Amino acid sequence: NAGVTQTPKFRILKIGQSMTLQCTQDMNHNYMYWYRQDPGMGLKLIYYSVGAGITDKGEVPNGYNVSRSTTEDFPLRLELAAPSQTSVYFCASSKHQGLEQYFGPGTRLTVT
Amino acid sequence: AQSVSQHNHHVILSEAASLELGCNYSYGGTVNLFWYVQYPGQHLQLLLKYFSGDPLVKGIKGFEAEFIKSKFSFNLRKPSVQWSDTAEDFCAVITANQAGTALIFGKGTTLSVSS
Numbered sequence: 001n002a003g004v005t006q007t008p009k010f011r012i013l014k015i016g017q018s019m020t021l022q023c024t025q026d027m028n029h030n031y032m033y034w035y036r037q038d039p040g041m042g043l044k045l046i047y048y049s050v051g052a053g054i055t056d057k058g059e060v061p062n063g064y065n066v067s068r069s070t071t072e073d074f075p076l077r078l079e080l081a082a083p084s085q086t087s088v089y090f091c092a093s094s095k096h097q098g099l100e101q102y103f104g105p106g107t108r109l110t111v112t
Numbered sequence: 113a114q115s116v117s118q119h120n121h122h123v124i125l126s127e128a129a130s131l132e133l134g135c136n137y138s139y140g141g142t143v144n145l146f147w148y149v150q151y152p153g154q155h156l157q158l159l160l161k162y163f164s165g166d167p168l169v170k171g172i173k174g175f176e177a178e179f180i181k182s183k184f185s186f187n188l189r190k191p192s193v194q195w196s197d198t199a200e201d202f203c204a205v206i207t208a209n210q211a212g213t214a215l216i217f218g219k220g221t222t223l224s225v226s227s
Contacts (some may be wrong), residue, residue, distance in 0.1 A: 033214075033215075040121070040219060040220070041219055042116075042202060042217040042218055042219040042220050043156075043202070043216045044215040044217075045215070058214055058216070066131045069148065088163075090155065090156065092156075096204075098144050098206050098207070098208050099144075099165075100146060100158050100161055101215060102158075103156040103157070104155060105154070105155045106155055
């Protein structure tokens with residue numbers, strides 16, 4: 001199993017540009033999550049999904065959108081990039097609510 | 113709302129020293145507890161977890177943690193640290209058996225071990 005994979009690993013965006021962060025898992029997990037990690041702040045949940053076609057907001061959803069058309073994929077969309085979105089983004093998945101989450105390698109995004 | 117507090121922001125130890133990192137959470141119900149580790153340049157990996165049963169749990173690489181329900185604590189310990197333990201450690205909590213709740217992370221503790 002590859003586990004959770006994310007692309008790209010690094011990206012630099014100009015203010016106002018848009019992009020999609022890709023996330024795929026091959027463990028047949030129902031639950032998938034997007035977090036952002038800022039220095040000294042831990043991880044904050046952006047969006048999560050409990051299965052294909054079902055998504056919900058986390059703690060910091062503003063400026064982001066998600067979709068879940070398949071069990072495997074959970075892309076995160078930034079429509080109008082802002083400097084405040086400079087962060088490291090992690091995708092994760094879990095088999096069930098409350099169980100351990102498996103994390104991808106992360107995407108380091110810089111918005112200038 | 114749930115919250116997780118990690119008492120130590122940055123811990124510096126010499127090899128072979130003992131380690132204890134504090135973690136407290138605020139929630140009165142049943143919780144599942146985790147410690148994750150992030151080695152430099154890598155993604156988060158699970159160190160150990162507690163769901164129920166023996167409150168002393170053992171994880172990978174010689175780490176262990178003790179759940180003390182009365183103190184809402186889940187402290188991480190290791191008797192003798194190694195240089196390779198240099199990493200950022202995160203405590204995390206989720207409400208057990210309640211749909212729609214999220215894993216709440218502490219702000220992390222940076223562990224630096226010198227050889």
